[in-house]
Amino acid sequence: MLRCIFCGFCEDACPTEAIVLEDNYELSFTDRRQAIYPKDMLIDPVSETGKPTPQKTEPGLYTRSVPEMKDPQD
Numbered sequence: 146m147l148r149c150i151f152c153g154f155c156e157d158a159c160p161t162e163a164i165v166l167e168d169n170y171e172l173s174f175t176d177r178r179q180a181i182y183p184k185d186m187l188i189d190p191v192s193e194t195g196k197p198t199p200q201k202t203e204p205g206l207y208t209r210s211v212p213e214m215k216d217p218q219d
Contacts, residue, residue: 146172146180160202165189 156164174180191197 146174146182147177161200162196163200 151166153166156166172180
């Protein structure tokens with residue numbers, strides 16, 4: 146967690162929606178070892194209404210709410 150700046154780029158770049166950031170920004174560590182999160186701390190169970198991740202995505206299909214980038218025109 147010492148390297149994460151909570152920018153959300155990893156969440157937007159993940160095509161299977163397996164990465165989900167939450168709103169816990171109040172992180173405080175007194176030792177470097179406390180800032181290392183093992184896999185079991187990072188995995189949250191899927192809610193009853195949610196879909197399990199990662200989800201299969203067909204090639205060429207991108208369903209995220211990221212705007213489509215276009216080449217600038219002069």
